[in-house]
Amino acid sequence: MGFSKLKIPRVCEHCSKPFEAKTVMTRFCSISCNNKAAKEIKKFEKERIEKLTLLKNYAIKIAEVQSREFISVSEATVMFGISKDTVHRYIKRGIITGVNLGSRLTRVKRSDFEALFSAVEVPDKSKEAPEKPTFKIGTCYTISEISEKYHADPATVNSVIRRNKIPTMKVGSFVYVPKNLIDKIFDGK
Incomplete structure (x- = not known):
């Protein structure tokens, strides 16, 4: 690629500083930024490959853990994303079943965690249409009528409303x- 007599304004992809490029293909302001960016790309690629090999190595172990009824506390923390202290607190409160087989050999029931973290259906409140108040003669009170009927101060009635x-x-x-x-409201009190 040939050089241009024009100076092309660019922003370095690594350090984000503006510079004048000599070619259209220039991406970095200097050789050091180019080298640093290349090292970062190699580092990310290496980490990605390490994660893939780790998953391949532990795929059998993960499948085995998911099929067991009782799992260790550390496996529960990994599977369900909670801390060890929380697991021990749930065992102490009786929320989940835990068995202590010796020092550092506490096992918990996986189905208890699955039931604990299962999706809860929240009823849709939009289906329940609130009853619309009617302001017709005979269906309403005035503030003074409410205070006389229930022997309450008008300020109290206003605050309740x-x-x-x-x-x-x-x-x-x-x-x-x-x-x-x-x-x-007032009959309920």
């Missing part, structure tokens, strides 16, 4: 609150 997020409707100087929601 705010705390429980009860919908209100203001008409003129009166604040109307649905009877069914207020009765549920």
Whole structure:
């Protein structure tokens, strides 16, 4: 590739410093950046190969651990991503079954962990449509009516309404609150 008389503005891929390149193919600002980048690429490739060989070497052991009913604490920490202290705490609380076969020979039941970490279905709250309050005559109280009926201070009634997020409707100087929601709260006390 020939040299250009133009200086091409570039950013070094290794050190991210701007420089002027002489060719279109130039990627690094200097030979040292080029060498450092090449070493990093070799290092990442070597690590990837090491991980692959490690997985090949331990594939049989991993399959064997997954088929056993009782596993060691260290195997449980690797399989389920929790600390050894957490495993011992679960054993102490009785959440999982643990058997102590001697010093440093604690075995735990794998099925207990699988049941502990299985997916829990959370009910969808969007299916349950909240009942819409009706602000018709006869279905609402005013603040003063609530305080008279339940012998409560109007400030207390207002705080209960705010705390429980009860919908209100203001008409003129009166604040109307649905009877069914207020009765549920004050009858429950």
